Amino acid sequence: MLKLEKISKxxxxxxxxxxxxxxxxxxxxxNGDFITIIGSNGAGKSTxxxxxxxxxxxxxxxxxxEGRDVTKTPxxxxxxxxxxxxxxxxxxxxxxxxxxxNMTICRKKGFKxxxxxxxxxxxxxxxxxxxxxxxxxxxxxxxxxxLLSGGQRQAxxxxxxxxxxxxxxxxxxxxAALDPDNSNRVMDLTLQLREEYSLxxxxxxxxxxxxxxxGNRLLMMDAGDIIFxxxxxxxxxxxxxxxxxxxxxxxxxxxxxxxLLLA
Amino acid sequence: xxxxxxxxxxIYGIMVLGVFxxxxxxxxxxxxxxxxxxxxxxxxxxxxxxxxxxxxxxSLALLCGAAAGAVTALxxxxxxxxxxxxxxxxxxxLYSVNLRIMGNKSNISLIKTDSVVKNVEKLFPGLPDGAAAxxxxxxxxxxxxxxxxxxxxxxxGLALGALGSNEQMIISQGMNPNHLKIIxxxxxxxxxALSGAFAAQYMGYADVNLGQGIVVAGxxxxxxxxxxxxxxxxxxxxxxxxxxxxxYKAVMYAGRKYGYYVGLTPNDLKLITGVLIIFLIALSxxxxxxxxx
Ligand SMILES: Nc1ncnc2c1ncn2[C@@H]1O[C@H](COP(=O)(O)OP(=O)(O)OP(=O)(O)O)[C@@H](O)[C@H]1O
Ligand SMILES: [Mg+2]
Numbered sequence: 001m002l003k004l005e006k007i008s009k010x011x012x013x014x015x016x017x018x019x020x021x022x023x024x025x026x027x028x029x030x031n032g033d034f035i036t037i038i039g040s041n042g043a044g045k046s047t048x049x050x051x052x053x054x055x056x057x058x059x060x061x062x063x064x065x066e067g068r069d070v071t072k073t074p075x076x077x078x079x080x081x082x083x084x085x086x087x088x089x090x091x092x093x094x095x096x097x098x099x100x101x102n103m104t105i106c107r108k109k110g111f112k113x114x115x116x117x118x119x120x121x122x123x124x125x126x127x128x129x130x131x132x133x134x135x136x137x138x139x140x141x142x143x144x145x146x147l148l149s150g151g152q153r154q155a156x157x158x159x160x161x162x163x164x165x166x167x168x169x170x171x172x173x174x175x176a177a178l179d180p181d182n183s184n185r186v187m188d189l190t191l192q193l194r195e196e197y198s199l200x201x202x203x204x205x206x207x208x209x210x211x212x213x214x215g216n217r218l219l220m221m222d223a224g225d226i227i228f229x230x231x232x233x234x235x236x237x238x239x240x241x242x243x244x245x246x247x248x249x250x251x252x253x254x255x256x257x258x259x260l261l262l263a
Numbered sequence: 264x265x266x267x268x269x270x271x272x273x274i275y276g277i278m279v280l281g282v283f284x285x286x287x288x289x290x291x292x293x294x295x296x297x298x299x300x301x302x303x304x305x306x307x308x309x310x311x312x313x314x315x316x317x318x319x320x321x322s323l324a325l326l327c328g329a330a331a332g333a334v335t336a337l338x339x340x341x342x343x344x345x346x347x348x349x350x351x352x353x354x355x356x357l358y359s360v361n362l363r364i365m366g367n368k369s370n371i372s373l374i375k376t377d378s379v380v381k382n383v384e385k386l387f388p389g390l391p392d393g394a395a396a397x398x399x400x401x402x403x404x405x406x407x408x409x410x411x412x413x414x415x416x417x418x419x420g421l422a423l424g425a426l427g428s429n430e431q432m433i434i435s436q437g438m439n440p441n442h443l444k445i446i447x448x449x450x451x452x453x454x455x456a457l458s459g460a461f462a463a464q465y466m467g468y469a470d471v472n473l474g475q476g477i478v479v480a481g482x483x484x485x486x487x488x489x490x491x492x493x494x495x496x497x498x499x500x501x502x503x504x505x506x507x508x509x510x511y512k513a514v515m516y517a518g519r520k521y522g523y524y525v526g527l528t529p530n531d532l533k534l535i536t537g538v539l540i541i542f543l544i545a546l547s548x549x550x551x552x553x554x555x556x
């Protein structure tokens with residue numbers, strides 16, 4: 001459903017600040033995949049998502065989404081079939097608007113007309129959706145979203161994203177800013193919504209346990225490359241030890257390579 | 264005289280609603296207003312002088328204002344000119360455009376022509392002086408306010424409301440934020456021009472310099488309103504904009520009438536407006552700091 005062909009991204013090319021962040025990445029995402037992505041800070045994970053979502057243009061390479069070349073498609077058009085959740089809970093909702101207003105905007109993607117869709121029937125539907133979060137939000141439709149906690153806000157964003165039925169969901173450390181309890185709740189909700197709407201997902205996380213436990217495929221990124229890619233049974237049987245081992249050995253190779261180059 | 268304060272407050276209130284939309288809802292500080300306000304007045308004046316029915320004049324003023332707003336928004340979204348500069352450019356260009364509209368005269372008198380205000384006053388000859396105009400503008404401004412409230416309850420209106428605080432959310436929902444900005448800034452300047460068109464009829468003339476400092480006056484009115492009522496409900500927000508506008512006119516009236524006791528002249532009114540805004544900003548900043556402490 002999503003195919004990346006030799007995607008490279010270089011910031012400030014041709015200047016002293018030139019920085020190659022993605023190094024010719026190719027990737028084939030299948031319908032229904034749940035891919036977890038790990039890698040150290042600055043590995044290029046968010047940049048990869050930016051390129052897929054369209055908020056950053058790749059320096060070279062092609063992005064094929066559902067059989068169409070979307071490399072030059074603007075972000076807002078791609079967003080109609082992609083959902084994206086950021087680490088910062090503030091980015092997914094409008095704080096100075098009520099829950100019901102936020103949900104009215106986010107329940108469906110695309111241009112908004114002069115229709116007044118918010119009515120009691122829709123409110124009822126919103127309440128039903130919200131009650132699944134078990135956060136008591138179903139009684140707070142008129143409250144401003146800025147009154148919610150970070151965890152509640154992220155859960156709301158997740159719920160609204162699922163309601164809009166995206167073909168692909170990009171989660172960029174979406175539980176990282178939350179305390180352990182909220183983080184677990186949002187993670188549970190993620191799995192639940194994925195089941196229910198059979199969503200295709202890519203999830204960046206710094207939580208190795210999550211990365212191992214969830215999903216059918218795991219990618220490890222380092223310095224703009226995918227250095228490790230497991231799926232199927234190998235992914236199922238993956239343990240923390242083997243993962244760390246892999247990481248170390250690949251790192252070592254790399255450092256050796258660099259030494260060779262520098263020598 | 265108290266009537267005049269209310270009438271002017273209401274007429275300028277339409278402009279302040281426009282300023283509120285750009286500055287507060289869209290977070291787009293739009294200075295086009297200083298040009299679109301006299302543009303509305305100019306279009307209206309020319310229409311009335313050439314015998315076109317007032318209602319057509321009002322519609323035309325509205326459309327011209329919307330077009331001016333669209334120019335600013337397009338300069339910003341299309342050419343990536345910063346929004347402040349885009350507004351200043353349009354405002355500056357409009358000065359010449361407005362002179363053209365008025366046939367290269369800087370002032371058109373409407374004493375001898377028809378106007379909406381005069382027509383209504385003729386309809387109700389029994390009413391005391393100014394009462395008909397007051398009622399007329401209460402009805403007009405209320406109707407505009409209610410229409411705006413309705414608009415901000417539509418899906419598009421809600422999206423516009425979210426744009427100012429979270430542009431990424433709008434993009435993520437599959438909307439082009441540039442389209443919404445063009446719609447919002449056009450709507451704002453349509454209101455501003457309409458306000459100018461009414462102002463010309465009420466004052467009995469249009470002048471190319473009518474717009475000087477309008478945006479600052481509008482901003483002061485918005486801020487006074489925010490000081491009067493605290494709310495997040497759109498109906499209350501638009502109501503307080505109009506109240507703010509009336510209060511601002513009252514302050515200016517007081518400044519004109521009693522200012523000479525402390526040595527102020529009408530020339531000092533702009534200074535008072537500026538100081539008022541600075542004072543209100545400082546005060547709200549001070550309050551916020553108090554809350555956080
Ligand atoms: N707009 C930009 N201009 C220049 N460099 C950038 C820009 N955006 C990101 N980078 C650089 O690209 C590299 C990769 O950044 P990216 O945000 O993709 O990392 P990440 O893997 O998401 O890291 P983290 O785990 O910290 O979120 C970093 O070195 C970063 O400094
Ligand atoms: Mg990142």
